[in-house]
Amino acid sequence: MNRILIIAPNWIGDAVMSQPLLAKLKAQYPHSQIDVLASTWVAPIYRACAQVNQVIEAQLEHKQLQWSMRKKLARELQAQNYSACFVLPNSLKSALIPWLANIPFRFGYRGEMRFGLINFALENPSKVNRPPMVEHYCALASLLELDQAPVTAAPNPILTISHDAKGAVQAKLTAANINNESLYVFCPGAEYGPSKRWPTGRFAKLAQAVIAQNSNAQIVLLGSKADYSLGEKIIQGANGHPQIHNWCGSTSLDEAIALIGLCQTLVSNDSGLMHIGAALHIPQVAIFGSSDPQHTPPLSDRAKIMWLNLPCSPCHKRECPLGHLKCLDDITPENVLHTISLLR
Template sequence: MNPPVSHQADDSPGKVRGAVPRVLVVKLSSLGDLVHALPALDTLHRRLGWTFDWVVKEQYADLVSLFEPVDRVIPFPRRWNRRSAREFLVELRRRYYHLVMDMQGLLRSALIARAARAALTIGPSFHREGSFLFYREIAGKRNKNRHAVEELQDFPRHLGIASPEYRFPIRVPELPPPAAPRPHVILVPGSRWPTKSWPWEKFVPVAAHLIDALRATIFLVGDDRDRQTCETIARELKRPGNVFNRAGETSLQELVVLCATADLMITVDSGPMHLAAALGRPVVALFGPTDAVRTGPFGEGHRVLTAPVTCRPCFRRKCRYGSVPAPCMTGIHPDDVVRAAMDVTRGSGLD
């Protein structure tokens, strides 16, 4: 049994590493980035018994509350004014922390970490905006040729803990699963980056094939901005009994249930992609301006499709050639997506 830890300030790293401290995580967004951080916390939870308080943007609080190592969620307010700032800081400083891990690496997250009552603050190797000025220590060395999940394992490694197994312990809410015939296929056509989107008219033949070949039920997922695109796809398919537009209608906890019960997801580089992969569901991911080595679906059993263009990955929100949609996405053919979908589901009983 570990000895009790004094709540008096002691900023020596040995005190943090040798006991069961109170630990605060600062990672504000986004959906995929939050999921990427979970295996690092799970490593420390399994090996040392640590649990975590987590500062996250208010809109993601319901998701982070489902992460098993998380004991307390501190929502960062959507609207920052005198009242909300005061309430947030009171809640942030309610506890003393032996360790704060800023896993975002931006100026805002570093300032939040600094505002907490803490002995030691550790930041990431991928720090930006001068955030390193607010850290006592940096976890790992910058290496862009790793997946984000692997990169965030620098935090437990920095504390002397390594794990060969990366897990995503997410509690699935006790909500009713979709009442529709299986198999369930989720399509995610939209992204906040215009360059990540795949033309809606290319999704139509893919969905039609899955309905005909597998008798699949299609769920179209996205936020309010994707509602019209998803409605267009559903209308063009002319299969009202097989297609359901859930864009803008699904809470994060409902999305967890939908992903956990899905048989397949076909998606652009998106937050739901990372959630489905973390829940062990097969994913076919369409990548254009971003690099799947760093932010592709993590784990085995997924397929990533790209177009044969020399300008990718460019990491641009707008195509340098002014093309909308971007050539790196339009160059992905629906037939290749269908083949990949059938490949990842082969042997699962769907084919």
């Protein structure tokens, strides 16, 4: 396998979870060139993967066929003579490009009428029996293991920070008079919905408690543009404390990766940024509500999970179907602060 193409998943967390597959393929074929076709949304994750030779960015939209764009990409990729392609999303449209590009070996899971588009496939496990995502992706490498080597535990994801991104973030911190020696990053968002978001009032009280405990602490709120209002509510709840900074929506994902890599402690919901923190081996507290920490945990021995394991959870709903959000609301700032102290 001289050249391998990866069709990336569409979510940041899933992209992080795919890095061990890249590491496994590189170990199996050390002289291969691994390229990744990714949407602009997740492309920065693969720029932080040491195994990747080239990230091919494409304006691929969620739930859109974009037939003309896919045909154009396929023509360009066909000229690169890839030996194999691993299609990580389960959709039919994600399998179209490698098929149109005539890549001979196309690996993936069965799903959404992809017969023929994927010519080497594994059975897609049910949602009930699905293994953790790292194992789910790494299993695809077994399709290349002709000697059927014994199955070993999948390694944890590892990301690296680019020199340029680190320099850009350090310049931003300096301009904002933020000393990163006592830097905390709080990530109040979660793309899936409110049932995965610890309430902003809880984040505000935690921020005040952290600063009361460490007068030099600087807290940066990190997330997407959609999370900016959450950041403002946290600052308002903390009485506009000048040591809390709302950077939601004002950093690129490359910069967000670098910022998390520079922080002393990360506190987040179950989100893509949580997985980035784990892959950077940063001390972190991960707060879970409606989702299952057994399926999507932060894979790091420096991570502490806070989950109440109530009878109604994990419900996997975007909003609390019972209307009380106890799975998150009953996690107190005091408990999170105590958990932060255990990270030392």
